[in-house]
Amino acid sequence: YYDHQTTIYLNGEFTRAATASTDLYGQSLHYGYAAFEGIRAYKTVGSDVRIFKAEAHYERLKRSCELIHIPYPFDNNELIEASYKVLELNNLQEAYIRPLVYCPPGMTLKAAAASHIFICAWNWGAYLGDKMLRLMTSSYERPNPKAFEIESKSSGLYINSILASEEARRKGFDEALLLDAHGFVAEAASANLFFEKNGKMYTPALGNILPGITRATVIELCREMNIPVEEKLFTINELKTADAAFVCGTGAEIAGLKALDEYEFPLPWEGSLCQKLQQAYKNRVTGRPVSAGATLV
Numbered sequence: 267y268y269d270h271q272t273t274i275y276l277n278g279e280f281t282r283a284a285t286a287s288t289d290l291y292g293q294s295l296h297y298g299y300a301a302f303e304g305i306r307a308y309k310t311v312g313s314d315v316r317i318f319k320a321e322a323h324y325e326r327l328k329r330s331c332e333l334i335h336i337p338y339p340f341d342n343n344e345l346i347e348a349s350y351k352v353l354e355l356n357n358l359q360e361a362y363i364r365p366l367v368y369c370p371p372g373m374t375l376k377a378a379a380a381s382h383i384f385i386c387a388w389n390w391g392a393y394l395g396d397k398m399l400r401l402m403t404s405s406y407e408r409p410n411p412k413a414f415e416i417e418s419k420s421s422g423l424y425i426n427s428i429l430a431s432e433e434a435r436r437k438g439f440d441e442a443l444l445l446d447a448h449g450f451v452a453e454a455a456s457a458n459l460f461f462e463k464n465g466k467m468y469t470p471a472l473g474n475i476l477p478g479i480t481r482a483t484v485i486e487l488c489r490e491m492n493i494p495v496e497e498k499l500f501t502i503n504e505l506k507t508a509d510a511a512f513v514c515g516t517g518a519e520i521a522g523l524k525a526l527d528e529y530e531f532p533l534p535w536e537g538s539l540c541q542k543l544q545q546a547y548k549n550r551v552t553g554r555p556v557s558a559g560a561t562l563v
């Protein structure tokens with residue numbers, strides 16, 4: 267992720283990642299009390315680099331902090347500018363950007379009185395790879411919204427994702443699919459889910475999931491492309507009658523599903539609505555018209 271030349275943004279300054287330091291007594295390190303974002307920059311048609319939905323990501327970072335009482339004294343326009351500068355200073359174009367808000371030393375369980383911000387970036391291919399994935403229904407549930415602020419993209423919450431995705435990998439799958447506390451499908455360990463059935467798209471309703479920015483983009487694309495889309499609660503059994511499905515997230519982008527547990531999605535990927543949305547998403551992030559067809563690489 268970094269080497270001796272990598273430059274990061276840390277509390278208003280650009281500095282070398284290798285020599286920057288943090289405090290071992292930090293509340294974030296001990297309690298996972300921090301919030302972060304995952305953002306991507308793309309080379310667009312005009313060949314300039316554009317951070318996709320930068321405002322939405324920094325707005326979510328702010329909300330993530332507010333939900334768990336971490337102060338957010340930052341100006342999002344400045345953070346967006348700093349993100350572009352981090353890309354430039356590291357000669358990055360197509361890159362993944364990771365801002366992290368973390369707290370100073372503290373061993374109590376009181377809300378932090380202050381916070382720090384750090385932004386780094388690195389080259390990262392599609393997080394779950396570019397092949398069709400096999401998902402496993404996890405034995406772990408997503409945290410109950412009554413136990414956690416689940417719409418906060420906070421560091422501690424990701425132990426749930428680590429446990430679930432590690433369990434799936436150990437059993438030979440690519441990624442985990444988690445249910446909510448009522449047994450409805452929630453989301454994958456690192457991405458939201460959509461499925462296609464009889465010419466319509468479905469995705470779990472908000473309430474037990476991270477409100478994904480890619481999920482919102484897919485819903486926008488469905489509306490623009492006149493593809494019917496519905497947000498609703500559904501079970502694993504219903505999902506196992508779907509024609510096709512994908513998971514989506516900033517890191518994963520749109521990754522098609524080959525199977526869920528023993529169930530193989532029957533519709534060929536080529537020509538499915540899922541595949542059209544995958545293509546439209548590539549066009550959207552690279553600044554092409556959604557209906558432009560295959561992107562030229």
Ligand code: PMP
Pocket residue numbers: 304427453454455456457458476477478479480481514515516517
């Ligand atoms: N759910 C979880 C648990 C995630 O970690 C992510 C990735 N941030 C997503 C959904 C997708 O969110 P986004 O599209 O905003 O990246």
